[in-house]
Amino acid sequence: MQNKIIITIDGYSSCGKSTLAKQLARRLDYVHIDSGAMYRAITLYLLRNDIHLDIEADISKAIENINLSFVKNDFTGTSDMYLNDENVESMIREMLVSERVSDVATHKSVRDFAVAQQRKIGINKGIIMDGRDIGTTVFAHAELKLFMTADVKTRVERRFKEMFAINPMVSLEEVKHNLEMRDYIDSNREISPLRKADDAVVLDNTLLTMDEQLDIALQLAYERIALPMAKN
Ligand code: CDP
Numbered sequence: 001m002q003n004k005i006i007i008t009i010d011g012y013s014s015c016g017k018s019t020l021a022k023q024l025a026r027r028l029d030y031v032h033i034d035s036g037a038m039y040r041a042i043t044l045y046l047l048r049n050d051i052h053l054d055i056e057a058d059i060s061k062a063i064e065n066i067n068l069s070f071v072k073n074d075f076t077g078t079s080d081m082y083l084n085d086e087n088v089e090s091m092i093r094e095m096l097v098s099e100r101v102s103d104v105a106t107h108k109s110v111r112d113f114a115v116a117q118q119r120k121i122g123i124n125k126g127i128i129m130d131g132r133d134i135g136t137t138v139f140a141h142a143e144l145k146l147f148m149t150a151d152v153k154t155r156v157e158r159r160f161k162e163m164f165a166i167n168p169m170v171s172l173e174e175v176k177h178n179l180e181m182r183d184y185i186d187s188n189r190e191i192s193p194l195r196k197a198d199d200a201v202v203l204d205n206t207l208l209t210m211d212e213q214l215d216i217a218l219q220l221a222y223e224r225i226a227l228p229m230a231k232n
Contacts, residue, residue, distance in 0.1 A: 002225060003225050003226075004030075004124070004125035004126035005125055005126075005142070005143035005144060005221070005224050005225055006122055006125050006127055006128075006129070006139045006141075006142040006143055006144075007021075007024060007030070007127070007128040007129075007142065007143070007144045007145075007146070007217075007221060007224075008128075008129055008130075008131075008134035008135035008138070008139050008142045008144070008145045008146065008197075008200075009021050009128065009129070009130040009131075009134070009146045009147075009148060010130070010131060010132055010133065010134050010135050010136070010145070010146070010147050010148070010194065010196070010197070010200070011132075011146075011147055011148035011149055011194075012148075012149060012150075012155065012179075012183050012186075012194070013155065013159070013179045013182045013183055013186075014150075014155040014156070014158050014159035014162075014179055015148045015149055015150040015155055015205065016148060016150065016158070016205055016210075016213070017130035017131075017148050018032075018034050018036075018130055019210065020130075020146075020148065020203075020205075020210075020213055020214065020217060021034070021128045021129075021130040022078055023210065023214045023217075024128050024214070024217055024218065024221065025128050026077075027214070027218060028126075028128075028218075028221060029126075030126045030127055030128050031079075031121070031126060031127045031128070032078065032079065032127075032128050032129075032130075033070065033079075033118065033121055033122075033127060033128070033129045033130075034079075034081075034129075034130055034131075035114065035118055035129055035130065035131035035132075035134060035138070036101075036130070036131055036132075037070075037081040037089075037092060038068055038081070038114045038117065038118070039101050039104060039105045039110070039114060040081070040092035040093070040097050040098075040101050041066075041068055041081050041082075041083040041088055041092050042063070042066060042068075042104060042110055042113070042114070043092075043097050043100050043101045043104040043105075044083060044088055044091060044092050044097050045062065045065075045066050045083055045084075046059065046062060046100075046104060047096065047097070047100065049062060053100060053103055053104055054103070056107055056108065056109060059104070059107050059109055059110060060107075060109035063109055063110065063113050065084075066083065066084065066113070067083075067084050067085070068081070068082065068083060068117060069082045069085075070082070070121075071087070073089075090166070093162075093163075093166065094166070094167070095163070095167070095170060095174065095178065098178050098182070099178060101182070102181070102182040102185035102186055102189075103185065105132075105185075105186070105189070106185065106189040106190070106191065108191055111133075111191050111192060115133075115137065115138050115192075118134070118138045119138060119139075122138075122139060132186050132192070132193075132194040133192035133193075133194065133195075135147070135196075135197035135199075135200050136192065136195055136197045137192040140197070143224040143225075144201075144220055144221055144224045145197050145199060145200035145201065146200060146201055146202075146203050146217060146220070147196040147197070147200040147201065147202050147203065148202075148203050148204075148205060149202065149203070149204045149205075149206075150204060150205050150206045151206045152176075152179070152180070154206050155179060156172065156175055156176045156179055159175050159179060160172050160175045160176075163175055201220060203216060203217065
């Protein structure tokens with residue numbers, strides 16, 4: 001039987017981490033987990049329940065009432081994020097959540113809660129998880145770590161297209177501001193800031209097509225799958 005490995009994909013906002021993760025998952029028949037969706041779902045819960053986003057004790061208490069799960073969507077073939085048994089997949093992508101998620105993700109109780117679940121999901125390997133701290137904190141011993149980048153202009157254009165399809169009222173300026181603000185908060189927070197892990201492979205996809213980036217990542221994955229299992 002083939003070795004199952006853990007693949008981590010970290011990087012700045014909107015550089016195509018989830019797209020690549022989904023492609024890889026399909027090709028390798030692995031599970032894809034979008035860790036950002038968990039932080040977004042937690043943020044949605046806190047906003048809906050009027051929890052103060054800067055009071056750690058209130059957040060920590062509120063989290064006790066949150067149950068997160070990923071449920072396969074037979075129509076799209078990917079997993080949807082469920083918050084307390086409600087499908088919140090599209091709601092968590094709205095600007096209201098994007099505006100607050102990075103602040104929420106700075107809190108220790110939020111990170112402890114999310115990381116514990118992420119590690120549990122990865123226990124049997126055969127998983128591709130994308131986010132900000134997956135290669136540095138969640139799976140520091142992963143067999144393959146990718147760190148994705150793309151220039152800001154490209155990232156803003158990509159995210160604007162996605163957001164515009166959902167809400168034509170959104171402006172390019174708003175999207176750019178949100179992306180830069182989140183990159184700043186994510187890179188400068190105290191706990192598990194966004195960093196390239198020392199042993200991560202950098203993948204700049206500014207000028208790559210989706211097929212080209214998949215080929216590069218698949219090649220790296222196949223090399224690692226042939227290696228003996230690493231301890232986690
Ligand atoms: O899709 P996009 O790259 O814009 O963001 P996301 O992956 O949905 O993540 C949303 C936010 O969650 C990020 O800006 C981070 O603040 C936070 N996050 C995190 O702190 N750690 C992770 N492993 C994943 C996301």
